[in-house]
Amino acid sequence: MEEIRAKAIELLRSGEVKCFIGYERASDGLTARPFFAYSADDAGRLIFDRTCAHNLARYLPDMRGQRVAILVKPCDSRSVNVLIQEGQVNREEVYVVGVVCDGVYKASWGQPSQELEARCLYCSRRVPVVYDHLIGQPPASEPQTPASIPEVEALERRSAKERWEFWRSHFARCIRCNACRQICPACYCPQCFSDQLDPLWTGIRIGLPQNWVWNVGRALHLAGRCADCGGCERACPMGIPLAALNRKLAGRVKELFGFEAGLDPRAPFPFATFKKEEVL
Amino acid sequence: MKFISDKNLRKWLESLMGIGSLIAPMDLGPGLTLFSQIRDPGDVNLEYETTPIPPKDLFFPSSEALFRFSPSRGYEIPEIDGEAFLLGIRPCDALGIRLMDFPFLSEPADPRYERRRRRTTLIGLGCIKARPECFCTSFGIGPFDASNADAFLIPVKGGFLAEARTEKGAKALAAAELEEASIPIPKPPEVPSIDVGAVREVALSLFNSPYWERLADRCLSCKLCAYVCPSCYCFDIRDYPIRDGAERIRSWDSCQSPLFSRQASGYDPRQTKASRLRNRFYHKFSYFPGEFGAFGCTGCGRCVRYCPVNIDVREVLLAILRGEAKVA
Ligand code: SF4
Ligand code: SF4
Ligand code: SF4
Ligand code: SF4
Ligand code: SF4
Numbered sequence A: 001m002e003e004i005r006a007k008a009i010e011l012l013r014s015g016e017v018k019c020f021i022g023y024e025r026a027s028d029g030l031t032a033r034p035f036f037a038y039s040a041d042d043a044g045r046l047i048f049d050r051t052c053a054h055n056l057a058r059y060l061p062d063m064r065g066q067r068v069a070i071l072v073k074p075c076d077s078r079s080v081n082v083l084i085q086e087g088q089v090n091r092e093e094v095y096v097v098g099v100v101c102d103g104v105y106k107a108s109w110g111q112p113s114q115e116l117e118a119r120c121l122y123c124s125r126r127v128p129v130v131y132d133h134l135i136g137q138p139p140a141s142e143p144q145t146p147a148s149i150p151e152v153e154a155l156e157r158r159s160a161k162e163r164w165e166f167w168r169s170h171f172a173r174c175i176r177c178n179a180c181r182q183i184c185p186a187c188y189c190p191q192c193f194s195d196q197l198d199p200l201w202t203g204i205r206i207g208l209p210q211n212w213v214w215n216v217g218r219a220l221h222l223a224g225r226c227a228d229c230g231g232c233e234r235a236c237p238m239g240i241p242l243a244a245l246n247r248k249l250a251g252r253v254k255e256l257f258g259f260e261a262g263l264d265p266r267a268p269f270p271f272a273t274f275k276k277e278e279v280l
Numbered sequence B: 001m002k003f004i005s006d007k008n009l010r011k012w013l014e015s016l017m018g019i020g021s022l023i024a025p026m027d028l029g030p031g032l033t034l035f036s037q038i039r040d041p042g043d044v045n046l047e048y049e050t051t052p053i054p055p056k057d058l059f060f061p062s063s064e065a066l067f068r069f070s071p072s073r074g075y076e077i078p079e080i081d082g083e084a085f086l087l088g089i090r091p092c093d094a095l096g097i098r099l100m101d102f103p104f105l106s107e108p109a110d111p112r113y114e115r116r117r118r119r120t121t122l123i124g125l126g127c128i129k130a131r132p133e134c135f136c137t138s139f140g141i142g143p144f145d146a147s148n149a150d151a152f153l154i155p156v157k158g159g160f161l162a163e164a165r166t167e168k169g170a171k172a173l174a175a176a177e178l179e180e181a182s183i184p185i186p187k188p189p190e191v192p193s194i195d196v197g198a199v200r201e202v203a204l205s206l207f208n209s210p211y212w213e214r215l216a217d218r219c220l221s222c223k224l225c226a227y228v229c230p231s232c233y234c235f236d237i238r239d240y241p242i243r244d245g246a247e248r249i250r251s252w253d254s255c256q257s258p259l260f261s262r263q264a265s266g267y268d269p270r271q272t273k274a275s276r277l278r279n280r281f282y283h284k285f286s287y288f289p290g291e292f293g294a295f296g297c298t299g300c301g302r303c304v305r306y307c308p309v310n311i312d313v314r315e316v317l318l319a320i321l322r323g324e325a326k327v328a
Helices: A002-013 A074-085 A150-156 A160-171 A208-221 A231-235 A242-257 B006-019 B091-105 B111-119 B167-174 B199-204 B211-218 B273-292 B302-306 B313-321
Strands: A019-025 A032-037 A068-072 A094-099 A133-135 B002-005 B021-029 B032-037 B063-070 B074-076 B084-089 B120-125 B151-156 B159-164 B235-242 B245-252
Touching (some): A002 A019, A002 A068, A002 A094, A002 A133, A032 B211, A068 A074, A074 A094, A150 A242, A208 A242, B002 B006, B006 B159, B084 B091, B091 B111, B091 B120, B091 B273, B111 B120, B151 B167, B159 B167, B199 B273, B211 B273, B302 B313
Parallel strands (some): A019 A068, A068 A094, A094 A133, B120 B151
Antiparallel strands (some): A019 A032, B002 B159, B063 B245, B151 B159
16 A cells, blocks of 8 residues: 555656556545545555456546556456557557556445455466556466456356346346446547437336347447446446356457457457358 | 225225226335336335335436427427325424425416416325434424325225325225224324524525535535425426427426526536535525525435435534524
C-alpha cells in the first residue's frame, strides 16, 4: 500500500501523469471503490488489498488524450492489452503499475468475506502481463491452469432443455440497466447494438425475448475479448451468472483458435482475421 | 393495535389470495429476494433484508404495452387485473410510492398507474433491523412509519402487531383472525439521519462546481441507480410492429443513459457523465422539491448498495451541505 502511494506521489509530483487511477476504501468501510488521485494529497487515500476487485481498465478510454497511471492486477492487465490491441488506448499515454496478486475476496457491499472470487480460484497468473512498474514479489513460478472450470462443466452436463430453462429463468429477470456493459473494459462502442433503434436490434422493451438477445449478444461480442475480471457479474443487481457464459465462450475461443484475450497486444484477433482454410 | 399470530398468518394470506392477487417478498436465489406474485403463502419471506427492485414496478412496470392496434382487431388496451395486495413493503418503499404519485397522479393522471394504484392495498412492514445504507429518517419517516400504507405490520415474537390505517387496510385486516395485542410495541432500530433541510438552496449555488466532474470520474453512466430507486420514474415510449399491427411500448429509462436527453436534432444538452450524474442529484434534491414540495428520495439506500462503484448519495448530500462541493 505504501509502495503504491509512494509511486503515485512520484508520478504525480513529477508531472509524468495527470491522474493515478487506483482504489480507495468504499463508504461501507469494508470494500473498495475506484479512486482517481490528481495530487500527492489525494494519493494518501489510495489503498490496495484483497477487496480491490474492480477492473480499472474500464476507465482508460474515458481518459484518452491525457497521460494517466493505472493500477492493474493480472486480469486487469489483460484488459489493458485488449484496449491497446483494439486501438482504444494509446500505450504511450498510460503508465501501468502492476501488482502481484493472490486473488481478491468475494465481498459485496457491507459484507466482509475472506472467500476468494470464483475467477481467482483458477486464475493462472500472479504477475500482470503488461506493466511499467511492478509492485510485490513475483512467485518463483506461475500456478497451473486447471483443465476445466467447474461451474461451466456443471452447466455442460445438463441437457439442452435444462440449460435453456436455466438461462430463461435468469434472463427473464434482467432489467436492462446495462451496468454489466458499462462496467466492462471491453464494452466501449459509441453506440451499443442494444441501443440501436434504426435498424432495430433489441428495442426498448424489457422482456424475455429482448433480454435474451441482449444477454446473449453481449456475451458473444466479448468472446475472445473478455479478461474474466468478473465486473459484469459483480455489477448485476439481479444476480445473473453472466461469468459462466463469458467463461464458456473464452474456453471455446481458446479451443478453436488457441487465443486468449489480452496476452499479447500484437497478436491478430480471431474475429478480425480470416483464413481461407477456416471452416465452421 | 391488534395481533396476528404466526399460526394465523398463513390463513390470512390464503384468504387475501382468495380476494385478489398477493404480491410479497419471495426468495429467488442466494441473496436475491424480489416482490413476486405469491402462489403458496409459504413462499412469503417477511424477514427479507432487501430487494434490489423496489415494489414500484407493480404500478409502473419496467415495460408494458400501453395499447395495440391492427387493421383486423382494431384498437386494444391491455387489461389490468383486479384487486391486489402488496404485502411487506418497508416504510421507505411506501414513501417511494407516494412520491411516484406526484408525477403519475397529477392532472392529467396516468390512467394505467392510477388503475393499478386504486386496485392495490399496501400492507406495510416495520423494519426491526436497519441496514448499513439506511437513512430514511432524513426524509421524515422511520422504521415503524406507517403513514404511507393502508395497513401496517410490526414483527414481534410469535407474530405481528397489526394496524389498519385506511378503509382499504381495514378491509384487508378483516380477513385475518385478529387477537387483542398483549405485546407492547417494540423499540424501532436507530437509523442515522442527514439534515437535508438546506440542501436545495445550497445545491443551487454549486451547479458549476468541479465536484461533479470529480465524482463522475468514477460513475459508469449505467442506469442501475434509477432502476433500483423507488422514486425514479423516467420512461421512454416507442411504437413497434407486431404481427399484423403495432404496439406502443413504455419502458423504464434513466437520465444516466447517454441517449436520455439526445434531441431530435441530434444535439444533447447533457453530453458528459458529470452533467448526467449532476442531474440525478439535482432532480431529486432541487427540481422535484421545486415541483412537488417533497424530496425525490426515500433514504432506502438502494443506490448506495447496488451502485457498482459506490457513488453514495449520503456522501453527496453531505458534500453539498458542507459546501465541499464549492465552485473553485
Ligand atoms: S447488469 Fe444484470 S440486470 Fe443489468 S443489464 Fe446486465 S444482466 Fe441485465
Ligand atoms: S465481459 Fe465481464 S468479465 Fe469479461 S471483461 Fe467484460 S466485465 Fe470483465
Ligand atoms: S451512480 Fe452508480 S449506478 Fe448510477 S450511473 Fe453511476 S455507476 Fe451507475
Ligand atoms: S436516491 Fe437512492 S436512497 Fe434515495 S430513494 Fe433512490 S435509491 Fe433510495
Ligand atoms: S433521477 Fe433521473 S432517472 Fe430518476 S427520476 Fe430523476 S431524471 Fe428520472
